Amino acid sequence: MPTHPLITWAVDHPWPAAGIATAALAVLGAALWATIRAVRSITWPPGSVLTAGAGAIVCTIYSGDTSWRFAGERLGMVDSTERALMFGAGELALLACAVMARANKAATATESTAGSAGVPGVLVWVITGVQVIPCYATSGIVGGTVRAVIGPILAGLLWHLAMGLEIRVARPEALSTGLPAVIGRELRERLLSRLGLATRDRxxxxxxxxxxxxxxxxxxxxxxxxxxxxxxxxxxxxxxxxxxxxxxxxxxxxxxxxxxxxxxxxxxGQLATVPLASPWAGTPVPGEAYPRTPLGVAGAQLRAMDPLAVVHLVRAAHPEGTPAEVAALCTEYGVPVSETQVRIALRAGNSLYPPSAPALVRPVPDPISVVPDGVRLLPVTCRPSVPRPTPAVAAAHTRTRPVVTAEYVPEDPVPGPAPVPDDPDEEVPEGDRNVPDPDPLIEHARAEYGTDVPGIRPLRARYGIGQARAQHIRDALGGKK
CATH class of the missing domain: 1.10.287 (Helix Hairpins)
Known part of the structure; x- marks a missing residue:
């Protein structure tokens, strides 16, 4: 029995043959591994789509058998080569239109609609209808019906499902916008309404x-x-x-x-005489849901912005508005913010009124014209004044001003109320050790409280002073009993 020359060469040269075989096996294994990875990386459609595609291929082959017989018996294509090239024109056109319909459906699909197949989707059914003719011409009424249903009709239906079902699986709530689908939905709704079944949940x-x-x-x-x-x-x-x-x-x-x-x-019958207002005169124009927004920003954009940025826009449009007014305007524009948020955004502090800069030197009246009888003048001294405690602006430097102090010596001293003793453990604040007379906090407390004289403890907490000075301010405001 003759031996193949390749086998003889391999027997005569075992090492080169083993190397070539190993390299060939390695190349084959690498190709197989790459093929498996490529197949696994493919995003396969759902199983229902694959099943519909397999059924569509079988039905297309069944329809192709009918076209082969029809081309030889009715169209006179006796040459096998000619018949092989021409018999499957309808099936190939059907497949091409199905693929183009799938592409159109995917391109026109949105979140709420499944897209439209367009002209290729209509041509699928036109080609399917034309392919029914060879079925009856080849096998008669009974056989033609079987060939038509199992062949072109089922092929068209299954290609339609295989090419269009994937979008419906991804978004089941999407509606088809094709002409047959729109007509079908309209007829279904009208039929349900006619039968009294249009109202749901009954x-x-x-x-x-x-x-x-x-x-x-x-x-x-x-x-x-x-x-x-x-x-x-x-x-x-x-x-x-x-x-x-x-x-x-x-x-x-x-x-x-x-x-x-x-x-x-x-x-x-009373509908003919029911009085109705004319819709052409006196109809007010409905207003907007929100008033006109500042600086030309649309209302939807304004409500989508950060609330602190909206506060700055509203304040730029209304520079004279107080924090409360800015908060009210933001709420009207659809961005509810509080007054505290407005103060934080504008860094306005806690003051409700803009602070006024204090005068450097307060004018002192002429002591000669205002000194009553029985008053002994003391020497004029310059003492550092206590800065006025304002929430927003604080004095950065110590101011000095001339202060005229006077001591009244009555002829018959009248004993006054006993002073409230200070707490033994209380430390006298720094500002209470050198207090000018008259105390400047008296006028400040009179302007702040008026006739509503507070107690000693609120005065101490408000101005950070000791008990003796708080008692003195309270007596000066008329808090004696």
Whole structure:
């Protein structure tokens, strides 16, 4: 038995043959591994789509057999090469139109619609209808029906499902915008409305009651027009049966619906004389949901922005507005913010009024014209004044001013109220050790509190002073008893 030269060479040269075999196996394994990775990286459609595609291929082959027989028997294509090139033109065109319809559907799909197949989707059904003709021409009525259903018709349906079902699986709520789908939905809705099934979320019992109510209203209106006709007794019996079937005797809501419908039908003639206002004159223009926003920013954009940025925009449009007014305007524009948020955004502090810069030197009146009898003047001294405690602006430097102090020596001293003793453990604040007389905090407290004289403890907490000085300010404000 002759031996192949390649085997003889391998036997004569074992090491080169082993190396070549190993390299060939390595290349084959690498190719197989790359193929497996490529197959795994493919995003396969759902199993239902793959099944529909497999069925569409089989039905297309079945339709191709019909086209092969029709091309030889009816079209005169006796040459096998010619028939092989021409018999599958319809099936190939069907597949091409299905692929183009799938591409159009994917390109026009949105979140709410499934897209439209366009002209290729219509051509799929046109080609399917044309391919039915060879089925009947080849096999007659019975065989042609079998060939038509299993061949081109099922091929068109399965290609339609295989090419278009993937979008519906990804978004089941999407609606098709094709002409057949739109017509089908419209006919379905009209049929349901005609049958009285258009209202959703109703049980079969409720649908029966509503139909009986409508029938009772119709019979009652007819009996009102013909109370003594030949069919009056029959209509009364039907009316009683309809009322009983509607459940109006035991269901208050159904009885109310029955009476409302009957009243509307009996008084329908009054519609011709009901006074109505003219819609062409005096109709106010509906206002906007929100007032005009500042600086030309749209309301939707303003409400989508950060609240602190909105506060700055509103303040730029209303520079004279207080924090409370800015907060109210932001709320009107649809961005609810509080006054505290406005103060934080504008860094306005806690002051409700803009602070005023204090004068450097307070004018002192001439002491000669205001000194009463019995007053002894003391030497003029310069003492550092206590800065006025304002929340927003604080004095950065110590100011000096001339202070005229006077000591009144009455002829018959009248004993005054005993001073409140200071706490033994209380430390005298730094500002209480050298207090000018008169105390500048007296005028400040009079302007702040007026006639509502507070207690000693609130004065100490408010100005950070000791108990003796708080007692002195309270007595000066009229807090004596």
């Amino acid at each position: 049980t079969a019992e409720q649908i029966t009651r509503d139909r009986a109510t409508a029938r009772a209203v119709h019979l009652a209106a007819v009996l009102e027009l013909h109370p003594k006709g030949r069919l009056a007794g029959y209509r009364r019996r039907r009316l009683a049966a309809a009322v009983a079937r509607s459940g109006a005797g035991t269901n208050g809501e159904q009885r109310h619906r029955l009476l409302q419908q009957l009243a509307a039908r009996r008084t329908s």
